Amino acid sequence: MKVILADYSGFCFGVEKAINTTFGELEKKQKDQNIYSLGPLIHNNQVVKNLEEKGIEVIENIEDLSEGSIIIRSHGVSEKIYEELENKGLNIIDATCPFVRRIQNIVKNYYGKGYTIAIIGNSCHPEVIGINGWCNNQAIIINKEEDIHKVPSVDKLCIVVQTTMAVEQYNTISEKLENYAKEVVKFNTICLATKERQNAAKHLATKVDAMVVIGGQHSSNTQKLVSICKKIKPNDTFHVETIKDLPINTFKKYETIGVTAGASTPRWIISEAIETIRNI
Ligand code: SF4
Known part of the structure; x- marks a missing residue:
């Protein structure tokens, strides 16, 4: 393989x-x-x-x-x-x-200047909970486009985004949010590592028969990688934590498999998975 x-x-x-x-x-x-x-x-x-x-x-x-x-x-x-x-x-x-510290500083600064803070991200994620704690827990948190209608109209809005969000999601939501305030400042705070990882995964997914995404079930950036790969390979994207989760029998029908991994996945788990798939 x-x-x-x-x-x-x-x-x-x-x-x-x-x-x-x-x-x-x-x-x-x-x-x-x-x-x-x-x-x-x-x-x-x-x-x-x-x-x-x-x-x-x-x-x-x-x-x-x-x-x-x-x-x-x-x-x-x-x-x-x-x-x-x-x-x-x-x-x-x-x-x-x-990269997270930078967002906390932006939020503290603009909240202090009287801006309402909007965080595009998952309200249950520790990074977002932490960021919200730099504006007195007053931020509006939006995870998906469908939630935008809940946003009240305000005078001044400062938009930041969770570091691991998909770029497309940030673009769509932040553009719509601009209609909810007279004055808007936007910061695309998705970290460089996340952007590069997502682009590389997207690029590879178009070249292989199937994609394996290795990473923790609770890892936000891993979940984003899975959804990015699924857009290109809806039925041939597999999220695994370790080699124990690899569906070896299903893999037999493929010729080429692409592998990517979330930001919290250690090298030894990636190497072990690659070796196991290669030997199929
Ligand atoms: S994904 Fe990594 S580099 Fe990017 S903000 Fe999170 S910890 Fe920092």
Whole structure:
């Protein structure tokens, strides 16, 4: 079986930075020191399990914490969480991706100038929840075109977008949102890594018989890759987390398979999958 790996597959700059920061902390870790991660460090179960075995405990809220170090993952957190962590005297290890930090700064700045903030993204995603926390949780969050009618007319609107959104979705929604305010500022804050990955996946999907997208079930950027590939290969796109999910028998009918992977997928999982498909 011929297998082609899409460019820009696997760990992005922000995830790589978060992982390196965490391993750096583990090296310095004292015997009795507790290191926590506020939510799973990345959306990949295998990596999170590995880090847990090495001593990084995942916690979902900080209420009961009174000591130790806490890692803020690449998705970032709200302004209020920083204040709470500082008040508790916890050692903050900040792995917020600089692309996410940029959005938080834009939102804080424009909210302070009296703009209503619109975030194009998934309201349940930690990155969006965090960004909303830089404008007093007052942002209007729109995930799909059908939600636009819920937006009230305002004087000044500042539009940002979740870093992992599909570019087409941003273009369509942001254009329509422009009709809802007298004055609009727009920031296409989709990160470069996401754009490059999506373009490469789209390009490869047109050249192969089937596409395999490797990444966590909860990974937003992986889900976007799946929907982009499905537009080109509706019945021949497969989302898998590890080689255990590969539908080997179905693959036998194909000659060439393309592989791409989300930003939280480690290289070893990609290599293992490629090797398994190649041997079919
Ligand atoms: S996908 Fe982009 S914004 Fe998100 S962590 Fe990676 S580089 Fe940063």
